[in-house]
Amino acid sequence: MTLLIETLIQGISLGSIYALIALGYTMVYGIAKMLNFAHGDVIMVGAYTIYTTISLAHFPGWLGVLTSVVFCSVLGIVIEFLAYKPLRGAPSLNVLITAIGISYLLQNLALLIFGGQQEDVPNTGINVPSLDLGFVVVEGKVIFTIVLTVVLMIALTLFINKTKMGKAMRAVSEDKDAARLMGINVNRTISLTFAIGSALAAFASLCYGMNYTYIKPTTGSMPGIKAFTAAVFGGIGSIPGAMLGGFGIGILEKLSQAYITPIFGEITDVIVFGVLIIMLVVRPTGLLGKKIREKV
Amino acid sequence: MLRAENLNVYYGNIHAIHDVSFEVKEGEIVSLIGANGAGKTTTMHTVSGLLRSRTGSVTFMDKNISHTDAHKIVNMGIAQVPEGRHVFLQMSVEENLEMGAYTTPKTMKADLEKVYSLFPRLLERRRQVAGTLSGGEQQMLAMGRAMMSRPKLMLLDEPSMGLAPILVDQVFSIIKELHATGITVLLVEQNAGKALAISDRAYVLESGRVVLSGTGAELAASPEIKKAYLGG
Numbered sequence: 001m002t003l004l005i006e007t008l009i010q011g012i013s014l015g016s017i018y019a020l021i022a023l024g025y026t027m028v029y030g031i032a033k034m035l036n037f038a039h040g041d042v043i044m045v046g047a048y049t050i051y052t053t054i055s056l057a058h059f060p061g062w063l064g065v066l067t068s069v070v071f072c073s074v075l076g077i078v079i080e081f082l083a084y085k086p087l088r089g090a091p092s093l094n095v096l097i098t099a100i101g102i103s104y105l106l107q108n109l110a111l112l113i114f115g116g117q118q119e120d121v122p123n124t125g126i127n128v129p130s131l132d133l134g135f136v137v138v139e140g141k142v143i144f145t146i147v148l149t150v151v152l153m154i155a156l157t158l159f160i161n162k163t164k165m166g167k168a169m170r171a172v173s174e175d176k177d178a179a180r181l182m183g184i185n186v187n188r189t190i191s192l193t194f195a196i197g198s199a200l201a202a203f204a205s206l207c208y209g210m211n212y213t214y215i216k217p218t219t220g221s222m223p224g225i226k227a228f229t230a231a232v233f234g235g236i237g238s239i240p241g242a243m244l245g246g247f248g249i250g251i252l253e254k255l256s257q258a259y260i261t262p263i264f265g266e267i268t269d270v271i272v273f274g275v276l277i278i279m280l281v282v283r284p285t286g287l288l289g290k291k292i293r294e295k296v
Numbered sequence: 297m298l299r300a301e302n303l304n305v306y307y308g309n310i311h312a313i314h315d316v317s318f319e320v321k322e323g324e325i326v327s328l329i330g331a332n333g334a335g336k337t338t339t340m341h342t343v344s345g346l347l348r349s350r351t352g353s354v355t356f357m358d359k360n361i362s363h364t365d366a367h368k369i370v371n372m373g374i375a376q377v378p379e380g381r382h383v384f385l386q387m388s389v390e391e392n393l394e395m396g397a398y399t400t401p402k403t404m405k406a407d408l409e410k411v412y413s414l415f416p417r418l419l420e421r422r423r424q425v426a427g428t429l430s431g432g433e434q435q436m437l438a439m440g441r442a443m444m445s446r447p448k449l450m451l452l453d454e455p456s457m458g459l460a461p462i463l464v465d466q467v468f469s470i471i472k473e474l475h476a477t478g479i480t481v482l483l484v485e486q487n488a489g490k491a492l493a494i495s496d497r498a499y500v501l502e503s504g505r506v507v508l509s510g511t512g513a514e515l516a517a518s519p520e521i522k523k524a525y526l527g528g
Binding site: 164167168170171174175177178179180181182183184185186290 | 441
């Protein structure tokens with residue numbers, strides 16, 4: 001019983017990280033109708049920014065984190081502007097291949113700058129005390145991860161539903177031409193979406209770094225692809241879907257590690273991606289995804 | 297107020313409209329009529345900036361808007377009610393109207409009341425998602441949404457399309473009401489009879505060319521128009 005509860009808590013914590021990343025995939029898909037496969041590598045960039053600012057430049061922890069968030073947002077805007085904007089209206093395969101190219105570009109830039117060795121994630125100074133519930137002790141980093149994620153999700157939901165810019169984002173994701181006829185600057189709205197998605201990825205990299213103490217140039221790809229699975233699982237394009245999918249995949253992964261690995265060996269990834277395949281076969285729109293109606 | 301000269305618009309290699317020129321004077325209702333595929337919507341999208349002409353120019357209130365971004369044209373005082381309504385189906389009625397006021401946030405409250413008094417149905421359904429509205433209600437929402445930006449010129453693309461006859465009459469009487477509040481109207485319609493009846497002037501498009509123009513009454517009386525568009 002204790003193992004189950006501990007596993008579920010760890011699953012929620014890992015799922016929080018996936019959910020933060022999945023939000024970036026799903027928002028960009030919703031608005032630009034493209035899969036931004038470079039998104040996972042933004043996490044890696046966020047982690048290296050924290051490493052550079054705190055370990056190498058000796059910034060205070062909070063400033064390092066803030067720099068990372070700002071840097072990733074700007075990076076998101078720059079990637080969209082340089083790589084994807086020129087392809088607006090191009091076949092989706094071209095955009096997809098470009099995204100994969102950007103992913104390799106970011107990884108290899110990191111390799112060039114920092115080398116292939118692992119680097120330790122610095123202490124950001126964020127220190128949340130552990131919580132002893134009697135039957136189980138919840139680590140401070142787990143509490144921090146979950147609380148930060150929930151706060152960011154609430155903020156994002158309020159932004160999307162209550163603010164003018166957020167509503168404009170929904171309008172653009174639904175009907176670009178109609179949005180332009182309302183006077184909405186579609187390009188700027190897409191840039192904003194990339195900025196928000198990338199900022200969330202930076203927060204994810206902060207949480208990831210606290211839990212997995214080292215980074216290397218390929219650090220972003222596995223959590224990136226798992227979060228993509230989460231976004232598809234929840235219904236790509238749906239914001240609540242990305243949250244639900246993130247937690248779902250995180251919990252599934254931890255449950256599998258706790259109960260299946262001891263018997264069948266390390267097959268967790270097989271199970272996670274198996275779920276993706278089953279979802280695509282049984283319910284291609286995901287848990288909360290909407291049916292896409294093709295316009296005649 | 298609006299002057300389009302020598303518009304030539306292409307979709308890839310397809311030459312959709314040929315040397316189209318027309319004019320809308322302040323305070324008029326002007327119609328573009330013609331069959332399916334005649335180039336009416338293409339012409340309208342060229343005015344609102346969604347499409348570009350390779351030649352000629354579009355001038356609005358003495359400013360050349362041929363190369364102005366669509367979202368900036370709204371700000372200058374042109375609002376379009378697109379064909380097929382294109383309301384935001386997943387957003388509430390009120391959110392749709394708020395998007396209409398995107399460029400005019402200061403007057404949004406007052407304009408919401410104006411739209412709701414013109415369309416009481418929308419007030420009843422303001423919290424409802426637009427996708428749950430009937431076709432007629434969606435048309436009213438699209439028209440109300442366009443009013444929210446306080447346009448000087450309103451472009452209406454096939455506002456009566458797909459509506460029951462009783463609603464068609466309602467739509468045309470709303471157009472007259474909007475016009476009475478001082479909005480100049482450019483109307484695209486397949487329902488030529490109704491359109492000509494409320495128009496000061498009209499242009500007839502055929503295969504992407506303007507083939508006839510005149511006052512609404514003249515065209516309604518013309519034997520060619522009667523034969524081609526008014527059922528004999």
